[in-house]
Amino acid sequence: METEALCSSYTSQTVVKKSGIAKVNHGNRLETYIPSGKAVAxxxxxxxxxxxxxxxxxxxxxxxxxxxxxxxxxxxxxRVTVNTDRTFDLTINQPPVTYFLKQAAGIQRAAMKPTHQVAGKITLKHVYEIAKIKQQDPTQSFLSLETICKQIIGIASTCGIQVVTNLNAQEYGEFLEQRKLIVEEELKDLQAKKEARMLRTA
Structure with a gap:
């Protein structure tokens, strides 16, 4: 895995400010997730x-x-702050930690039972690179890299992603192939349960 290339491509932070601001209504804010390039009406x-x-x-x-x-x-x-003249201040932060973790681990889904399953693995270097990116967020900028790294390791644990010192590319590739089969079975089981519930309520 090319860790730095994976993470560094998302390092830019975007802040948009509209001109002509009169008074700011600090209570009129919106916080939401928007997919990049996909904002629609x-x-x-x-x-x-x-x-x-x-x-x-x-x-x-x-x-x-x-x-x-x-x-x-x-x-x-x-985060969107709406002004009284309908202009707005828009702050776009870095993607969430879970996004970077799954990208670094090469997986699409976290573990359904994180305390009993390993969904993927990342190295300490991955953690450090993600921390450097997340430190650019306004809410994280006052934290040390060490603190952010600890937060990331904690989030990784809740996703069933194991943090290790080193990864053998071949062994990890084999692990991901095995994990793919497990996920496919889990999805089939979830679909079967969903269909069974629909039949009971029909």
Whole structure:
């Protein structure tokens, strides 16, 4: 895995500020996740913006333009502060830690039973690289890298992702193949249970 290439491609932080601000209503804020390059007027985003009296078309155009350097569909935590003249301040943070963890581990799903399963593995170097990216977020900028690393290791544990010193590429590739079969069986089981519930309620 090319750790630095994987993580460094998401290092830019985007902050958009509209001009002509009169007074800021600090209580009129929206915090949500928006997939990069995918802001559209439909639900769920459109109604959220409409409730805040934000120009939806202008917002979507601005967001998509500002996130065009990202791969489409990456979940980005956003904070929007709406001003009294309908302009807005938009802060776009780095993707959530879980996104980076799954990317680094080469998996799409976390463990269904994280205390009993290992969904994937990452190295301490992965943790450090992710921490450097997350430290750019305003809410994390005052924390030390050591503190952020500890947070990331804790989140990894809740996902069933094991943090190790080193990884053997061949052995880990074999592990992922085995894990893929397990996930497929889990998904089949979930689908069967869902269909059974639908039959009972029909």
């Amino acid at each position: 439909g639900p769920p985003l459109g109604p959220q913006l409409g409730q805040k009296n934000i120009n939806i078309a202008a917002f979507c155009k601005e967001f998509n333009e500002r996130t065009k350097e990202y791969k489409d569909g990456i979940p980005l935590p956003c």
